[in-house]
Amino acid sequence: MSETNRPRLDSAELLSDEDVYAAMKKIPGYLDISAGDFKELYLLAYQHAETRLYNSLRVADIMTRQVITALSTTPLAEAAALMARHHITGLPVVQEDGTVVGILSEQDFFRNMGDGHQTSCMALIADSLVSGGCFALSIRGHTAEEIMTTPAITVSENALLHDVGKLMREKRINRVPVTDNKMRLLGILTRSDLMHAFPERATP
Amino acid sequence: MNYFNKMRGITTSPPGVNLSEVFWSWLGAFLGIGAVAYINYNLLPESDLLMLIGSFGASAVLLYGAPKSPLAQPRNLLGGHVLSALIGVACYQMLAPHLWLASALAVATAIAVMHLTKTLHPPGGATALIAVIGSKKIYALGYLYAIFPAGAGACIMLIIALLVNNSPKTRKYPEFWW
Numbered sequence: 001m002s003e004t005n006r007p008r009l010d011s012a013e014l015l016s017d018e019d020v021y022a023a024m025k026k027i028p029g030y031l032d033i034s035a036g037d038f039k040e041l042y043l044l045a046y047q048h049a050e051t052r053l054y055n056s057l058r059v060a061d062i063m064t065r066q067v068i069t070a071l072s073t074t075p076l077a078e079a080a081a082l083m084a085r086h087h088i089t090g091l092p093v094v095q096e097d098g099t100v101v102g103i104l105s106e107q108d109f110f111r112n113m114g115d116g117h118q119t120s121c122m123a124l125i126a127d128s129l130v131s132g133g134c135f136a137l138s139i140r141g142h143t144a145e146e147i148m149t150t151p152a153i154t155v156s157e158n159a160l161l162h163d164v165g166k167l168m169r170e171k172r173i174n175r176v177p178v179t180d181n182k183m184r185l186l187g188i189l190t191r192s193d194l195m196h197a198f199p200e201r202a203t204p
Numbered sequence: 205m206n207y208f209n210k211m212r213g214i215t216t217s218p219p220g221v222n223l224s225e226v227f228w229s230w231l232g233a234f235l236g237i238g239a240v241a242y243i244n245y246n247l248l249p250e251s252d253l254l255m256l257i258g259s260f261g262a263s264a265v266l267l268y269g270a271p272k273s274p275l276a277q278p279r280n281l282l283g284g285h286v287l288s289a290l291i292g293v294a295c296y297q298m299l300a301p302h303l304w305l306a307s308a309l310a311v312a313t314a315i316a317v318m319h320l321t322k323t324l325h326p327p328g329g330a331t332a333l334i335a336v337i338g339s340k341k342i343y344a345l346g347y348l349y350a351i352f353p354a355g356a357g358a359c360i361m362l363i364i365a366l367l368v369n370n371s372p373k374t375r376k377y378p379e380f381w382w
């Protein structure tokens with residue numbers, strides 16, 4: 001994923017006593033604090049900074065601006081291939097002018113494949129193995145707008161990450177298109193964008 | 205962490221300082237105590253006043269040996285000595301001849317008041333205690349003890365600290381005034 005294999009100090013908790021001691025040695029003069037106290041202080045300050053950033057950063061600060069999209073008229077075969085090629089599990093569906101009309105995700109495919117009872121990839125595989133049929137036939141020849149979830153839940157680029165995190169948790173969605181006030185697409189914010197921005201928070 | 209486990213300690217002691225730090229600490233203390241002691245022994249011997257009290261030795265450790273410490277900042281130095289001196293004199297005057305009680309109350313109250321006023325300065329405890337232990341001269345000063353020697357001596361040591369601690373590139377003083 002990343003360009004180098006250099007370990008990253010993502011978590012302040014990786015700070016060792018040795019690191020603190022080495023840092024203290026670099027400051028001339030007697031420091032009236034123990035390495036243990038310093039470390040505790042550092043961890044608390046780090047958490048505070050993270051919370052402060054999380055509560056003040058806005059969507060525009062971390063959203064992905066190069067969005068992979070499908071048109072409402074894109075055939076599902078093409079949309080699926082696009083998602084596979086980019087290793088993504090969903091994308092916004094837009095009109096020619098960039099207006100967001102819906103979201104197309106794995107879930108939409110699952111819901112519309114087979115007899116409509118399978119809601120996960122594994123359920124489809126299991127039923128395919130039993131019946132020997134191909135469940136994708138039921139959606140062959142259809143277009144994105146026919147199975148997409150619409151209307152899409154969108155956010156403005158000025159929304160606070162704190163609020164968007166809450167929204168995504170409540171609506172159980174993994175991505176949310178960022179639009180202007182005319183619903184034109186500006187970017188996308190995904191759960192992994194949030195996780196990369198705040199590695200300390202396991203879930204946004 | 206259980207009670208006895210806490211007694212084992214959790215971390216290593218901080219690194220030692222280099223020789224230049226040792227030198228500047230030495231020089232600051234020499235000049236700071238030198239100034240206060242000179243006034244005490246050479247300018248005031250015939251008067252009823254005095255300038256040097258034992259607690260200044262402890263202040264010198266902080267001011268010149270650990271000038272970054274929050275305990276060594278001007279607010280703590282001046283506030284700690286003056287408030288503790290007042291408390292010490294009050295305890296002596298109210299409780300003498302029960303000197304054991306006056307001693308205990310003076311030091312304990314000095315710490316409490318220094319905490320409450322954000323002026324914690326360890327030598328303040330000694331300043332309060334000295335007001336009770338006394339010498340006849342100190343008893344005679346009454347509440348003047350808070351200004352001479354406690355406040356005035358601390359001021360002189362503060363001036364020396366400002367001059368000495370800002371001379372080398374590696375030092376600055378204070379971290380904050382108030």
